[in-house]
Amino acid sequence: MSVPVRLRTSSVLWAAPIALGLVAVYYFGNPPLKESEHHGYAPTVVSWTMSSFYALTYAVAAGLGVWESARLRHYGVWQSAPVRSRIRVAADALVPVLLLTWSMLLLPLIAALYQAGAVPTVNSLRLPAMAMTVCVAHLVIGFCAGLVLPRILAAPILAVSVFFLVASSWSSGYTIWPRHISGQFPVELMYGELPTLHSLAPHVMFTGSIALAAALCTLLRNFTTRIALPLTLALTGTFIPSSMVHDWGPNPKLSTGNVSMSCQGKNPTVCVPQPLSSELPRVQAEAASVFAALSKTGVDFAKPAELQDSIVGGRFSYRSTESTWWLRLTDATNGETLRYSVMRKAIALPxxxxxxxxxxxxxxxxxxxxxxxxxxxxxxxxxxxxxxxxxxxxxxxxxxxxxxxxxxxxxxxxxxxxxxxxxxxxxxxxxx
Amino acid sequence: MLWWSTARQLHTVLAGGVAAFLLLLLLFQESTAQLPSFFASSASVVLILAAPVPLCAALMLCLESRLPSAEDTGVRPIRLLDTGVVLAALASALFLSLTVGMLLDSSPVLEAGRNSVFLVGLMLCVRPLAGSRAVMVPVCWIVVVALMGYDRFGHAHPWTVLPRPLTDVYALAITTFTLVAGLALQTYAARHESGRIAP
Structure with a gap:
């Protein structure tokens, strides 16, 4: 089928205006993220924007997946003599829907990055990559459900269940593991933070294994393998991620300090993130003035060789050593607060x-x-x-x-x- | 009558839908969840908002299980019967939500009956235009309410209808109007053959 025909017959034709309309409402109804909230760090902008879209996108993927397979079944395409492989037939029907869901994820990101003036890096695409993979899994689940259930029942029920299950995983009370496997990344990234592979894998494994099980259930012919293999797969696929995350707290595993530092000066050498280095001369001068003033008093104060900006630690804090101190430098509100925090650290008692x-x-x-x-x-x-x-x-x-x-x-x-x-x-x- | 109701799958699908509605009422009751929101950082949403979805879907499946050639002969007053099916389903939903709500003394459960009426009305309003795809309308409304129906202080806007208290006259008026409009459209709008609109 040619591309225009494929688009015209697809459920994307009527779903896209609604889905992309919601994206537009989000874009025009929300003030852009403040500079003080992202400091031009692309992963922060990306994670803030995406947090509104995970559940919505997955619900659209699951619902339209049902609709597409029901369409193939309704017109007898699925049952007809195999000219192409079933995987190819399914992929042909699902590609437009997949493109719609991916654009629901990517369009708000592009808009938010543009508004924030943040330059996207490869690392800031880790969360979108995870979400796009989970989208494929939801599509497959929906497609397989639509092959056996009436679409009028399956599409709305599956869509609303996916939406509520994914969206509410943030607030599952004292049970913490759902938030680490639901496909909705549970926190917004702060400056210098990036999700590790270890924290993204459970999301993909959980939904992915269910999708794989559903697909095998559809494709396999032999009755025993058709039941046993997917069941094993689905069970292990849920068990492994939940056991991976069962001792995690509310925060997933994040790596910190993912920004290169630039340093300047002597007594002390001051280091701040490279993108914020326009602040460096001012910060260095303020810090040096504190140590100069303190040494004039005659008291023997502690003095580090190096002063590092702890903003790159995100929500975590680095332990200061005798020679290296980690302090909030670039996001101190003004010179006085900066001098105060350096002074407090210098007079800290042992x-x-x-x-x-x-x-x-x-x-x-x-x-x-x-x-x-x-x-x-x-x-x-x-x-x-x-x-x-x-x-x-x-x-x-x-x-x-x-x-x-x-x-x-x-x-x-x-x-x-x-x-x-x-x-x-x-x-x-x-x-x- | 009996054949017609069997063809419409009333005894299986619609009864199942009503049973699912009752089950969800008892399951969710007053539980809430923090959901992501477009315009506030998060909103506290009662899960029971989703309870009418299986009922709406079941009703739609029944209404769509037509036998066009037999129905168009005009022996039975099909349009009247369709209206009767909708009203019967909604009456049982209202009855269940009011009974369970009063037994449990829970306002979200009480509101679920009104919400079913509103969502079915909305679905029927869109149906002449969209055919069976209108079954996604209740889902869209619920998702839109969850994502942007609440302000920063967690209050639901008046247009959302679903999370509003039962005493809200505005929501009741919208609900009544939507149902009447939906039933009128179902009765008087031209019908497409199921096969003619691309599903």
Whole structure:
């Protein structure tokens, strides 16, 4: 059959306006993702956009799969003498539907990437590739169902079941495994994150094995193999992915740090993701100014050789070492917050649970040296709940004001004594 | 009558559809799920929205199981009988949802009966245009409601009908109008032979 004839007879002809209409509604009704939400990182844009479309696309695939096979059966194409192989006949009918479902996945992606101005990379296509494979599986399942059931019953029931089963896999309560095998990737990717093959495989294996079982059931002739083989396949195909993911938490396995870093400067060397490197001179200058200001006080503060931007860790955090610190650098809202977080890391005490009041005083004292007083005070005030805590802050501020009035050497001694006491457990912080 | 109802598969398909509706009412009751949404990050949707789908599909299969040559001879008042089938199916759906809903004291179950009436009405409205493909209309409506029927605060828009409370006059009015329009179209619109429209 020629391509126009194939399209004209296909269910795509009436389904496409509705399906693509929904895509258009999504595009025109949704504001584009904010720059601060994606930082130009294509996998983030891709995963945000796709999360609305997995269930819808699979439902369309399953429903139209039923419709196509019922059409072949209705006109006697499926039963007629084999001129071509059955797989070829099925593929001819399914290709237009497959193209429709793939464009339902890809069109919103292209639009979202264009709006965000993000350059798609090969790695950002991992999620679409998974979804496109799962689409094929749903098509095959629908096609096989339509060969044995009346399409008026099978198409709507299968479509609505697929939609609800896939879409609700996010919120299956305390049973976590459905979200890792349903075909709907359970989280949106953050900066630097990519799904691993290990986290994508269960999605493809689960629906794929059911589809393969359905196909074998249709194609095999011998009764025993026709029942036994697909049944085994479907059971193992559901069991292996669910046992793969049974000890996973809500997050799937993600790899982090998938962005190349560019570094600059000495004392400390500051590294931020290459695409955000326009921020680098500013960030390096701010960080260096903190260490310069702190060393002027005379106290011996910790100082790393390298400062890394922890944004590339996504939702996970890297462990800082003595020589390399991981801090939020490029997405700090302004210079003051950036200096504050560097300063807090520099004055961090070497014990697990230092005394809160002492830490408060040390922070207030150091914030004056690093020009972050306003933000430090604001952060302290945000944490206040009770009247007693408010009083403590007032006392601390008064004490720190007194200490600032003293000589340089006194201040250094006070700092060392206070930090030692804060860690000793029996803390008695006063101004001597 | 008996032959006609057997040809229409009323005793098997339609009875099965009503039974499936009852089963889904008892199964879903008030359970909800967080579904992805187009305009909010997610929406909390009652699963019972999907309960009328098997009933709609069964009704459509019955209405489409025509024997054109026999029916067109005009011995039986087919159009009247078709209307009767639709009304009987909807009456049993309403009866079941009201009874189960009152027994369980659950408003989503109570609303399911009205939702069946609305979705069947919608399906019948589209049927003269789309033939048996109209059976996908209830599914489309449910999916559209799930994807874009809720605002950021989880409230359903008035046009969605399905998740609205039973006391919502607007939803009741839409439902009544849709059913009347659907039945009128079914009775008065020209009928295509099943074979003439490409399935």
């Amino acid at each position: 014990c697990d649970r230092p005394d809160g009041e002492a830490v408060q005083r040390l922070t207030l004292w150091a914030s004056a040296a690093t020009d972050t007083e306003g933000f430090a005070l604001q952060r302290q005030q945000e944490e206040l709940v009770t009247e007693v805590e408010k009083q403590t802050l007032r006392k601390s501020r008064a004490a720190v004001r007194q200490i600032h009035a003293r000589s340089h050497k006194d201040q250094t001694t006070w700092y060392q004594e206070t930090s030692e006491k804060a860690c000793s457990g029996t803390s008695e912080v006063g101004s001597h």
